[in-house]
Amino acid sequence: MRLATWNVNSLRSRIDRVEAFLTRHDVDVLAVQETKAREDQLPLMGLESLGYEVAAAGYSQWNGVAVISRVGIEDVGVGFDDMPAWGDPPVAEARAIGATCGGVRVWSLYVPNGRKPDDPHYAYKLDWLAALRAAARGWLDAPTALVGDWNVCPTDDDVFDVQQFRTSTHVTVPEREAFAAFADDGWAEVTREHAPGYTYWDYYRQRFERNRGLKIDFAYASPSLAAGVTGAFVDRDERAGTGASDHAPVVVDVDL
């Protein structure tokens, strides 16, 4: 099974690239973030003609997550136990969707950005990660993937210039501890070994052309799923050219 995760920065404006990506890499299950779309707004026809089903939780203006699968979708769940809210539904629920696809529970996660370390959104981010961790402890016994945009750079190597981020979110100790806590519970981050390198480059200042990026998109796998992982890569070419998302897709291969 080939899994992928991708922050597309609007599914509707990027649908041609999404369909081309799925076809180009023969992807079975794609977790998408920042869909910026309600379920009724999604361009399902093109995906359906390619053999994919879509489960989505979304909002028109920002956030939004989806799972796109050609191996079937069952047991869709939006959000998780004690997931902290930021705003009212559907905004609050537009950050996590879990769908079982071909026997694997795939969670598409859009971790809150945090904005600034002194912003209330930063505390919300830490609360959100703590609640996810608590809920996810109950998912470790099944083949489960926690994939998406984690909005955390776990090490200094995951930032093009740490000095430039010294007053920013993504690199603070509490955020890094919150990310590492999943590994303490038994989750295995499976992209770093096979797919090192950045996954996000800001649109500003030709950051992609100068390779000034961040590694913030990750895939934590439960032990039974991690045991089957055979490889992973970042589709860096997808970030190039006009009309690209600011994130590149990350692909993970699993031998089930």
Added chain:
DNA sequence: ATGGTAGGCGACCTA
């Protein structure tokens, strides 16, 4: 400290 770009929406917000 600021501003640079992109998307969606509705005349400004988020990343």
